[in-house]
Amino acid sequence: MDLKLHSSLTQVLAIEDTSQVGHARRIAQRLAEQLAFDATDSGRVALVVTELASNILKHASNGELHLRALPGAVAGLEVIAIDRGQGFDLHDCMADGFSTRGTQGIGLGSILRQAQVFDVHTDNRGTVLLTRFYPRLASVKDLRxxxxxxxxxxxxxxxxxxxxxxxxxxxxxxxxxxxxxxxxxxxxxxxxxxxxxxxxxxxxxxxxxxxxxxxxxxxxxxxxxxxxxxxxxxxxxxxxxxxxxxxxxxxxxxxxxxxxxxxxxxxxxxxxxxxxxxxxxxxxxxxxxxxxxxxxxxxxxxxxxxxxxxxxxxxxxxxxxxxxxxxxxxxxxxxxx
Known part of the structure; x- marks a missing residue:
């Protein structure tokens, strides 16, 4: 693998009220389109961002989404949800249909299937959840x-x-x-x-x-x-x-x-x-x-x-x-x- 990566600021989207969920979805979907994602792949990004932002409001009352373009032979998109809530039971939340606070309940397991890269850390300081997206038909090895x-x-x-x-x-x-x-x-x-x-x-x-x-x-x-x-x-x-x-x-x-x-x-x-x-x-x-x-x-x-x-x-x-x-x-x- 030969690759050069250059400085790029992390784009921060505050999630503090319900009006910002739609804004975050639109920003993320637009960025995906700029990275040459097709309608289906951009839709995957929009679905997950909506759920992540909604979860922040329901479980932690406020937090942030961090967005970053991932350069490479095939461009990707990174979305990280960050909050300072009390964390959650990761095993329960992996199940589709599980929702404690009235979100769509698509479950972290479903988010995992939408994103090519998924990881999460949660404790009493809060939760940080990572998703990375690439075009579906691309063969990409994630760079750690x-x-x-x-x-x-x-x-x-x-x-x-x-x-x-x-x-x-x-x-x-x-x-x-x-x-x-x-x-x-x-x-x-x-x-x-x-x-x-x-x-x-x-x-x-x-x-x-x-x-x-x-x-x-x-x-x-x-x-x-x-x-x-x-x-x-x-x-x-x-x-x-x-x-x-x-x-x-x-x-x-x-x-x-x-x-x-x-x-x-x-x-x-x-x-x-x-x-x-x-x-x-x-x-x-x-x-x-x-x-x-x-x-x-x-x-x-x-x-x-x-x-x-x-x-x-x-x-x-x-x-x-x-x-x-x-x-x-x-x-x-x-x-x-």
Missing amino acids: LGVSQHSLHNDPACGDAWEVAIQGRQLSILMIDGLGHGPDAEEAAKAGAFAFNRDPFGDPGLLLDDIHREMHGTRGGAVAVAQFDAAQDQLRFIGIGNIGATLIGEEKTRGLASHPGIVGLQYRKIPAVGYPQCAGQLLIMYSDGLQSRWNLRDYPGLMYRHPAIIAAVLHRDYCRGRDDVTVLVTALETLDD
Whole structure:
């Protein structure tokens, strides 16, 4: 699999009253049509979005739907329902016709059949439910990557940027947090992303130098590059500034250290650090719009859910609300041979 993925803001639809259910349905259906879904596939999206939004109102009184286009050889659509309700009995709700509060009762089992990708995490903090849709006739392997990216106050300009490149069994990830927020921060982040995309699998130290030169003249920012080689079962990481990064395995959690400095202005050159035996682990990277004092093990079972669920839970519970925020989660064992 060879693929390049680029920054894109998560579209957030508030679900706080019944009038917003129809609005959410129309927005999601329109996005599906823009992604070349036919009438039947767009109808699947509309049906599920209606049920998800209705469930939020009935079970949690309010929440959000997060929408994101999924780029690739075949474009897809991701819809995540998020609330802070008391959770629910997942086994009961999987049955068609089950409804505690007067929704259509099509059941999560039916939603599972409508969407090609389905996953859910629910506890007393709330529920996050993931659906991903692709055209019915397309043969698509789901990429176990989750991203939640939001600008401060829904500004169209975002000072955070992320990039993902996959080439065979190699994965390279960039995250940038331009200083501050708004258009000037976005300019800095875009300059760094441009340099990364010229050679995403180059030596991390040299790649950081290239990013530094490209960001010179902008306000600069924090930058981190993570490269995973599945054949060697090793991750290499280099970071300057306040990009957080964590490796989470069955037995232990490893924080990946960044160093002081501002890329584009001044920093001390450092070598990339190698982390062996990473296959089967989660890599989580995040800008400082997310609090750093979280522990995935405080959420029983969450580390086994889809990375998109994990990114959404962390954003829901630990967003500072004072800056742009990006959370990227990927499972390192999923690269093809």
